[in-house]
Amino acid sequence: xxxxxxxxxxxxxxxxxxxxxxxxxxxxxxxxxxxxxxxxxxxxxxxxxxxxxxxxxxxxxxxxxxxxxxxxxxxxxxxxxxxxxxxxxxxxxxxxxxxxxxxxxxxxxxxxxxxxxxxxxxxxxxxxxxxxxxxxxxxxxxxxxxxxxxxxxxxxxxxxxxxxxxxxxxxxxxxxxxxxxxxxxxxxxxxxxxxxxxxxxxxxxxxxxxxxxxxxxxxxxxxxxxxxxxxxxxxxxxxxxxxxxxxxxxxxxxxxxxxxxxxxxxxxxxxxxxxxxxxxxxxxxxxxxxxxxxxxxxxxxxxxxxxx
Numbered sequence: 101x102x103x104x105x106x107x108x109x110x111x112x113x114x115x116x117x118x119x120x121x122x123x124x125x126x127x128x129x130x131x132x133x134x135x136x137x138x139x140x141x142x143x144x145x146x147x148x149x150x151x152x153x154x155x156x157x158x159x160x161x162x163x164x165x166x167x168x169x170x171x172x173x174x175x176x177x178x179x180x181x182x183x184x185x186x187x188x189x190x191x192x193x194x195x196x197x198x199x200x201x202x203x204x205x206x207x208x209x210x211x212x213x214x215x216x217x218x219x220x221x222x223x224x225x226x227x228x229x230x231x232x233x234x235x236x237x238x239x240x241x242x243x244x245x246x247x248x249x250x251x252x253x254x255x256x257x258x259x260x261x262x263x264x265x266x267x268x269x270x271x272x273x274x275x276x277x278x279x280x281x282x283x284x285x286x287x288x289x290x291x292x293x294x295x296x297x298x299x300x301x302x303x304x305x306x307x308x309x310x311x312x313x314x315x316x317x318x319x320x321x322x323x324x325x326x327x328x329x330x331x332x333x334x335x336x337x338x339x340x341x342x343x344x345x346x347x348x349x350x351x352x353x354x355x356x357x358x359x360x361x362x363x364x365x366x367x368x369x370x371x372x373x374x375x376x377x378x379x380x381x382x383x384x385x386x387x388x389x390x391x392x393x394x395x396x397x398x399x400x401x402x403x404x405x406x407x408x
Contacts, residue, residue, distance in 0.1 A: 101145045102218075104144050104145070104217045104218050105141065105142070105143045105214075106141075106142055106210050106213060106214055107139040107140070107141055107142075107210070108139055108141070108142055108195075108203070108206035108207045108210035109137070109138065109139040109206055110138040110139065110195045110201040110202055110206060111134060111136060111201065111202040111206070111238070111241065111242070112134050112200075112201065112358075112360040112365075112367055113132065113133060113200075113329060113358075113360050113361055114131075114132040114134060114301075114325055115131060115132050115298055115301040115302045115305055115325055115328035115329065116129060116130075116131040116302075116330060116331060117129065117299035117302055117328075118285075118288060118298075118330040120289075121285075121289050126254045127254075127285055127288070128253050128254060129251065129252065129253070129254070129255075130250070130251075130252050130298075130302050131250070131251045131302060132248070132249075132250060132251075132302055132305050132306060132309070133202075133246075133248065134248050134263065134401050135242075135246065135248065135263070135401070135402050136201075136399045136401060136402065137267075137373075137399045137401070137402055138201070138272075138399035139194060139195065140192060140193050140194050140203060140207055140210075141191070141192040142189060142190070142191050142210045142214060143189065143190045143191075143214075144188065144189050144190075144211070144214040144217075144218050145187070146185050146186075146187060146218050146219075147185070147187060150186040151186065153170050153173045153186050153187045153189065154186070154187075155167070155169050155190075156188075156189070156191070157193060158190070158192045158193065159193035159194060168204045168205065168207055168235060168236065169189050169191060169208060169211040171208065172207075172208040172209070172211035172212045172215070172231075172235055173212075173215050175234060176212055176215050176216070176223070176231060179223070179227060180219075180221060184219055187215055189211065189214075191207060196274045196395055197278075198279070198280070198281075199274045199278065199363075199364065200279075200359065200360040200361030200362055200365045201274075201360060201365055202241075202242065202361065204236070205236050205238035205241075205242055206242045208232070208235045208239050208242075209232060209240075209242035209243040210242070212231065212232065213243075229244075233255055233256050237251075237254050237255035238255060240255045240256060240258060241258060244258050244260075246261075247260075247262075247402045247403060248260070248263045248401075250302065250306050261309040262309055262310065263309070263401050263402060264309070264318045264401050265312070265313075265314060266314050266315055266372065267315055267400040267401040267402060268314075268315030268318045268319060268369050268370065268371065268372070268401045269315060269369070269372045269373035269375050269376030269377070269398060269400050270367050270368065270369055270370070270376055270398065270399050270400065270401070271353070271368045271376045271379055271380050271383075271396070271397075271398050272365055272395075272397050272398070272399065273345065273365065273366045273367070273391065273394050274364065274365040274366075274396075275339070275342060275345050275364045275365075275366075275391075275394045276392075276393035276394060277339055277341060277342075277364065279339055279362060279364045283338055284331050284338060284362035287334035287335075288333075288334040290334075291333075291337075296330050297327055297328060298327075298329060298330045301328035302328075305321070305325070308321065315370065315372050315401070316371035319355075319369040322355065322356050322368070322369045323355075323356045325356070325358055326357075326358060328358075329358065329359045329360075331361070331362045332359045332363075335359060335362060335363040335364065339363070339364060341390070342364055342366075345391060346359075346366055347390075348389075348390035348391060349366060349390075349391060351388070352383055352386075353368055353379055353383065355368050355369075373398055373400040376398040376399075376400075380396055380398045383396060384396055
């Protein structure tokens with residue numbers, strides 16, 4: 101039986117502006133997404149004798165077996181043909197779950213690609229985008245394959261951008277206490293801040309990337325992005341330890357830590373992955389007590405053509 105395999109890459113938000121809740125229950129957003137070299141690995145085989153799709157997960161017991169991978173296959177079957185044969189997925193989790201890094205959405209987009217390959221089918225890009233959007237606001241970005249993009253609306257409007265060349269390095273700090281995206285947005289609705297700088301920063305960073313930057317230039321701009329995530333305040337209110345983690349990490353690293361997505365992962369940008377790795381080694385050798393239990397890892401952005 102042929103096995104189809106692909107990598108599902110993580111992302112960070114360089115800036116994230118959120119507007120008020122719409123009548124349909126969605127929050128329109130405007131953000132800069134950067135795809136990372138950090139990735140999960142997904143495999144699939146046809147399983148025609150099985151009555152349903154299945155998923156085995158290695159590497160993160162917090163991930164539900166009824167996750168976006170199976171939902172992606174089900175969504176495609178609804179779109180194409182409910183009689184398509186069952187699929188057997190195997191997912192190796194490397195991206196921390198429920199961390200603001202888009203791991204579940206990346207897995208969903210990759211599952212769609214692999215399912216189509218296993219079935220020997222194609223799907224028109226517009227229908228593929230529609231199916232991706234029904235799975236979640238982040239899924240279209242991963243389905244499109246962009247290394248960097250402006251993402252607007254509820255994820256349906258994508259404007260590709262050049263990625264940093266050479267790539268930037270990132271140091272990721274994921275606290276042990278995770279946050280529910282739904283809870284963070286509910287808290288945003290409860291006490292929405294007015295007059296944030298996030299939307300302005302999205303425009304500025306998009307223009308910077310269009311002009312062409314390397315990792316060193318991007319790293320030099322991150323101080324101005326510290327407050328450019330409208331979900332920081334609600335996330336910090338829901339998880340008081342997050343603020344202390346950020347302050348301690350910034351003191352130890354000597355540079356700004358940004359929140360990605362709805363958190364709780366914080367990240368610092370470096371001129372290269374080598375520089376980020378050196379900083380991580382030093383941090384792990386003498387970590388502040390506020391970082392107890394946190395996962396610390398390094399990665400890099402990817403090239404504009406998707407090469408890590």
